[in-house]
Amino acid sequence: MKISWSAYDTFEANFKPLVVVELAKDTKDETKEWLTQKIIEKKKNGGAQLLVKPLMADGKKIEGNQNIYLVGASHLRLLLGAETVGLVKECNDNTMRAFTYTARKTFKDFAEDNHDFLTMAECQYIIKHELENLRAKDEKMIPGYPQAKLYPGKSIMRRLISNGILLQIFPLHDPEELKKLGHTWYKKLKISYQPLDDIRCYFGETIAFYFAFLEYITFALVPMAIIGIPYYIFDWEDYDKYVLFAGFNLVWSAILLELWKRCCALMAYRWGTLVMKRQFEEPRPGFHGVLGINPVTGREEPVYSSFKRQLRIYLVSLPFVCLCLYFSLYVMMVYFELEYQAHLYHEENQSELSSLILYVPSIIYAVVIEVLNRIYRYAAEFLTSWENHRLESSYQNHLVLKVLVFNFLNCFASLFYIAFVMFDMKLLRQSLATLLITSQVLNQCVEAVLPYWLQKRRTKSVKKKVKALDIDTDLTLLEQVNLEKGMDTYPGTFDDYLELFLQFGYVSLFSCVYPLAAVFAVLNNITEMYSDALKMCRIFKRPFSEPAANIGVWQLAFQTMTVISVVTNCVLIGMSPQVNGLFPESKIELILIVVLAEHLALAVKFLMAYAIADKPRDIQIKLARLEFESLEALKQQQMKLVAESLKEKAN
Template identity: 25%
Template sequence: MFFKNVEENIEMSATQKDGHSTEPLLPSTPVQRTFDYVLVATKVDDDTDQKAQRQRAFIQQLEMKNVSVTEIIHDDKVFFGIRAPREMFEDYQYLLKVSDSCNWCGDVRGTVTQATRIRIVSFILHQTYINTGENLEELLKKDVFETMFCLHERKEQKQLKQKWARWSALFTGQPVNDVKCYFGEKVALYYLWLGWYTKLLVPAAILGVVVFLYGLAFFNTNLLIHEVCNSNITMCPRCDKRCKVWQLSETCTYAKVSHLFDNEGTVAFAMFMAIWATLFLELWKRHRARHVSQWKVYDWCEEEEELILEIVNDPNCKPKQFRHSYLRSTMVLILVTLMLMLIIGLAHALVVFRVVAAPLMSEGKWEFITDHANTVAVMLGAVLHYFTIQIMTRVNRWVSIKLCELEKTNSFAATERSFTVKMFTFQFFTLFSSLFYVAFFLGRINGHPGNYVRIAGWRLEECHPSGCLTDLFIQMAVIMLLKQTLNNIFEFTVPWLKSCFSRNTAKKLQRKCGYCYRKTCRDEQGQVEPCDICKLRDWLRNYHLADTDAFSLFNEFLEMVVQFSFTTIFVAAFPLAPLLALINNIFEIRLDAIKMVRLERRLVPRKTNDIGVWTKVLEVIGVLAVIANGLVIGVSSDFIPRLVYRYRYGPCVNGSTQTNCMQGYINDTLSMAFVTHPAVRSDFSEGMMVTDTGFSVTQCSYRDYRSDEDYALTSQFWLVLAVRFAFVILFEHVVVVCKFVAAWFVPNNPIRVKNDRLHDKLARLKEELSEIKRGLSTDV
């Protein structure tokens, strides 16, 4: 029954339908004639329906441009196969040849590839308007057409599956040139960049593991850990009401974890990663230059490319004028500021959650949660932060799109750049606002006994006596693991399930047409032309794949650049971040490849010679990495207080060599609070000053440098603060100088690329001169 309906549809499609011919307009070619695009619409029986009229109007506009349209009806769907005429691509090649910057591009010479055809036809489809002023994008939004997609090429797709898009090729190189020929330069440069980033993560991951092992090597012999674990110091209550005093030794495990990520090796590693980020970018520019020179797109200009496509689409077109409006720019700036304030407000809400959750959990029934209320609150806050990120990602995208529409940029490329900057800015604040609070504000604005800072009556959370770096580590570890793991699972699972459905549907079309020869038919001239059943089989196979759009590649870039931010900005608090990024990226490359080649519709191939505005974003991240790591070591870490104690207040100051220079450090960082003091009495009731053994105390310790009498800051606090800021300034200046030296030392373009371009230009000039002489001799 199914094939009977298909054969009836074939007979109908060979005649006039709705006033337009469905016969191909392309001249015969010796190769199989493929379709450049497929439009899908819901079948409408009523010819007077507005959707049907708009469908016909759009198809007629395409036919006026000599575009061939083949229509096949299947069930309740109508498939329109789009094939552009050969003359259109000849015009494109000629205009490309006479342009200022692309006269030696790869598309000038040889046959036009299918990737180039798809790119040109995609532009034409989006720039075709019906008499109501609506283009294809608006028609898709109004359900006039259901979807549109370009077709996978079976032979090339199979080759990519064998070489690249399979898990068994996990540790093999990438066929970047084949990816470029199939998906275009933009996708190829993404995988080239991702592969280069992954390769350079290897030394960073190794050094991060060395720093971690360094902390692990002195795990059992570290004096500071022993001072915490063996102390009998009574600490002040962490919260109001039911919280009681506690023993410092209860946080022995916390102190051990802190030492793993807060040791002397962290400083050297942070400096290395800041310089590594610069070297990575400079070496990437050289790596990119070699490939884009080989692909003949080094001098490619996106502005001229769009002008050429405009002329190919409409010879009478007019250029879109550049425009700027101070009113629009001011509105965009105000709206961006309001959005950032909202995101920062959400970060404050997470702070309030932790402030409220810690004391509530300390009053719970479960002993484990009660004993580790602060740690559990931090972890819950990190998980809640992850879900906030997932929600805000969708909100950020919608806002960024609306802001770009408000700007009214000149071209698609300009819109893409503007959207990228806005989306990344929103995502950066969404991801890092909470981390910045933990790194630089946690435990520093909570006050002291007698003068605690409160939010709605709840005390702000305090730093652990071993430092706040572990809180930052927990926050980063939870977000990185959840974000990378869960995102990859969802990215792969959804297209895979849809692919399974596609395979089940395709089984209905296994029978071949009786006139097929090796899955193709021959027309009257004996040339290869697939029959409608074969066309439909191929179209349905692509139709049931997961959809792709302009955001598909952007999402991959955004995910990796955010990971790059985690790997560099707060690496001082999490030396294992490069290792996690390396492991993730090894699988990410194959995951994205399998998804693009096997599970998703074909991406529209885009031409480019760089990763665009992402290079600037990575440079900004490199600068932020220097600032943030300097502040983490100087402000968040205990590296500076330990240094000051060793050389200014420790037992070795007087020349003693019999004791460890850090002996007594933990006790030195604590101040004493007395319940009998009038200022403290209001904060600590008698019930709070009873230990778990039932022993009442009249004094307790808290982390700060304050006088025991009037609770004023001591001279040691000011000395430590001065050294902290001095270290931050020195660290940042040294690293910035090293970054500039590294950027100067590594040229952006290899000598080989410069010489190749020189020879190409010389060959082109000679060829132009030869053509002119041939033309003159012919005239004579």
């Protein structure tokens, strides 16, 4: 689909729509005029100094699209915005530095007429930043809405969202670039690396890091899959010969994430986010409280008692999570009862049907686990929002903690019970295989097949509506905006990382008993790469680019899983008949040796974490040099100020 901007060139030369703003249908005219004026107004007068135009065709507003506005910016405005948000670009001397307009000619590929110096994703990020930083000055309320109070320093866009006036803000796709990206990313079946740099340029670092981590985990699983296939073929009837595989599993999980941190640092430096200064974090849109003064910024903004938040966490959220964990354990015991009944039926009948029935309880339990995980996720989001965290990072940390604790117990409690209470390795293999495969099939259907089918239907509907307008002009942009505004909003990488986390747990904890777990994980991840790429390009609205230097709190989550994996595999090795045969008389001695081995393994793991630097040596040197130059520049600036001060006193 190729866009023609000719219909919009009549408004202003070279106006390129980058971001779409959709207001509610019943929005007052005075509100629209006030908001558009704030967007256009100069920065010194409290505006964003951007370009904004209503969505039109043939110079006329279209029915059903009267409240849709297109936002863009001049090339100069975008360059100044790049300096404001602290974008880091590559210089002519191959170093990465924060972009400044005064030193623009020192940056690689910069030219006054080169409008591709900033990627479209970076331009959209700048516009989003400027819109979010539109703040009230003298206004006491939103024009046309007396109940929507405004206070000095209050974010206007967030106030519009909370009052239901502003429905959504989203960046437009670039069809030509999207077509190129799709061609190299998911349209051809090939065994090769993903175009991570292109993904980063189009979707931003947060999305690129997810796909980079997915690719890294997939390649890291390949050795385990290669070893697992012959291991399973030759020992598939002997469920106790897993010592060697457990040992390999232990070493693999210990070093996996240490090497990832180095890869992550290399990408973050190349993309400019490793040296990007973190901006002061604004309150999240859902945060509420009484009006007060922020002690850091001095601005008026809502404040909320930390004591009240702690009461909500420990007196409501924590008991609710414990209740959910208890219910999850109750469901697990129901599953074991079903397993017991299925085995009784099989022993009595000994038929092909009874053999199939043996797998039914595990399949039902796997489906119930997925349903419970999704229901709990909604409850966790509600509770975390109700706790009223001021910052988005704090909200995400509490949400991730709640979800991971429940998902870990819900998915792995039965496996731990079977392994360390029932000591039934045959049932452990069967349960692990069923849980892993069922969860992968369900996730692929829910996350890829169903959304793709719905989007195909939505596309046909939009094209019919646009054709019915019967306007003699190029409606490609009109089609695109109407299609994209109806797309689902990208929910973020939370669910994708959670799925990877659970898969990593299945493989690292118990794959020694079921060596094919790594094989299924690799196959699933390859499919996941293509389906997630298709979703990003065809099903969801384009998300705003978000700078990131790593995978965030998920790094800690995966590291915690590796520690649990080391302990689990050591215990499994100690339980094996081969090791037990070495201590036929003294089980206490065996337990002490297993505990000692587990402590030594953890000690080696933490020593490796210390020995393997998170950043390669050359990156460390570049960062140190940049810090030294910054300090020298600061010293020179201070000396200049002192000299000017002395000169004034002398005069």
